[in-house]
Amino acid sequence: MTVNNEGWGSFKTNKWLFTTPSSSYGRPRTPVSNSRVTEGEINGKVPESPSTRTNRLRTLSDRGNEILDNHEAVKNLYAWNWSEVRENYPERGIHNPSIYCYAISCVQLLSHVPAVVRILQDHRCQDPTCLCCNWKKYFLQSQNHAGSIAWFREAFKRDKKFNQGRQEDAHDALLAILGKIDQIALQNPRLKDRKVADDLYGYSIRNEVQCRVCKNKHVYYENNTVMTVRMLKKDPSGRHHSIKELMQSLFNASTIYGYTCGNCKKKTDAPVKPTLLRAPQVLILHISRFSFDGWGKKILRPVLLNETLDVSSMATANASTVYKLCGAIIHGGTSLDYGHYWCIARSRKREQQFITLNDSSVSNQISSQDARQSYIVLYRRAEHLAITGAEKSMI
Numbered sequence: 024m025t026v027n028n029e030g031w032g033s034f035k036t037n038k039w040l041f042t043t044p045s046s047s048y049g050r051p052r053t054p055v056s057n058s059r060v061t062e063g064e065i066n067g068k069v070p071e072s073p074s075t076r077t078n079r080l081r082t083l084s085d086r087g088n089e090i091l092d093n094h095e096a097v098k099n100l101y102a103w104n105w106s107e108v109r110e111n112y113p114e115r116g117i118h119n120p121s122i123y124c125y126a127i128s129c130v131q132l133l134s135h136v137p138a139v140v141r142i143l144q145d146h147r148c149q150d151p152t153c154l155c156c157n158w159k160k161y162f163l164q165s166q167n168h169a170g171s172i173a174w175f176r177e178a179f180k181r182d183k184k185f186n187q188g189r190q191e192d193a194h195d196a197l198l199a200i201l202g203k204i205d206q207i208a209l210q211n212p213r214l215k216d217r218k219v220a221d222d223l224y225g226y227s228i229r230n231e232v233q234c235r236v237c238k239n240k241h242v243y244y245e246n247n248t249v250m251t252v253r254m255l256k257k258d259p260s261g262r263h264h265s266i267k268e269l270m271q272s273l274f275n276a277s278t279i280y281g282y283t284c285g286n287c288k289k290k291t292d293a294p295v296k297p298t299l300l301r302a303p304q305v306l307i308l309h310i311s312r313f314s315f316d317g318w319g320k321k322i323l324r325p326v327l328l329n330e331t332l333d334v335s336s337m338a339t340a341n342a343s344t345v346y347k348l349c350g351a352i353i354h355g356g357t358s359l360d361y362g363h364y365w366c367i368a369r370s371r372k373r374e375q376q377f378i379t380l381n382d383s384s385v386s387n388q389i390s391s392q393d394a395r396q397s398y399i400v401l402y403r404r405a406e407h408l409a410i411t412g413a414e415k416s417m418i
């Protein structure tokens with residue numbers, strides 16, 4: 024971050040959006056800097072061609088181009104659809120011995136991302152407490168009606184995380200799991216030194232600030248994985264907001280108060296316009312349902328999930344990226360400290376079918392009312408799905 028101002032915290036709609044310890048946990052480790060992709064690394068795949076660059080925003084800086092170069096390379100490195108996994112597993116539940124629904128729902132959700140399943144399939148190591156080895160052994164490859172979850176706690180024992188014998192936050196668990204996947208040994212030599220979480224879920228926001236005095240423009244980038252969106256103020260008409268509206272609000276023009284211009288050194292309130300430079304391969308949104316007034320209060324208002332989500336209106340160069348809803352973690356209960364988490368997902372074997380995965384149970388029934396209480400929502404790129412043509416609404 025190169026902005027030297029005090030107003031940054033108030034610029035973003037949500038103070039703890041990028042600053043909570045849990046958010047930083049999942050932040051990619053130096054995601055794209057010094058990661059210029061060379062032809063050799065792409066390993067036989069067609070490297071980014073000059074023509075691709077000519078399609079980009081002309082004023083894009085070297086840094087901006089570097090982020091997009093990295094993004095181009097990622098397209099050929101992972102399994103983005105189910106035909107690229109070694110084995111496609113039947114749907115099964117996970118037995119919940121007590122309070123592990125927060126972890127079970129995360130494991131279920133991520134087990135519906137082909138790239139994750141393929142990474143787990145390719146990985147093996149000697150650590151008996153390894154999250155990824157045990158995820159595969161006791162859940163994906165389990166022959167039982169329902170998998171187990173005991174391995175989840177074991178994996179985080181050394182980190183002193185999730186050991187309190189109480190309900191934890193699914194968002195924290197998700198970021199912790201992404202962190203673990205990021206650290207495992209990747210057998211595929213093409214993935215050596217890659218930042219997996221950033222490759223799979225990473226997105227980049229390009230912020231353009233303009234000094235009111237000298238009109239000098241300053242651009243800086245933010246990279247993150249799970250995208251936190253806030254609930255919007257209640258609509259007076261009683262209409263429910265969609266998740267696209269929540270996401271769009273992150274990209275509204277705003278003001279940085281007390282911005283010091285690097286060019287003229289004057290301190291002013293400067294307008295800033297964020298745009299989505301790099302749309303992730305897999306988009307994970309976390310709906311922050313905490314209320315500002317009164318701590319720990321959960322906002323129960325429904326959020327409509329767009330089954331198809333086009334983010335071109337947020338994109339830096341109006342590039343069209345279309346996503347399909349592929350899963351969500353739902354939280355039932357009036358407080359985020361209590362209640363129950365479960366998951367809905369597109370079936371691994373029949374992508375036109377949504378299923379409900381609630382602890383050990385698997386059902387073909389979906390409740391749209393439940394879906395509107397989502398807490399974490401997962402989208403995959405439309406081109407990665409086997410579905411073609413119009414789809415009948417399922418949510």
Ligand SMILES: [Zn+2]
Pocket residue numbers: 146147148149150153154155156157207
């Ligand atoms: Zn392992």
Ligand SMILES: [Zn+2]
Pocket residue numbers: 234235236237238239284285286287288289
């Ligand atoms: Zn200036």
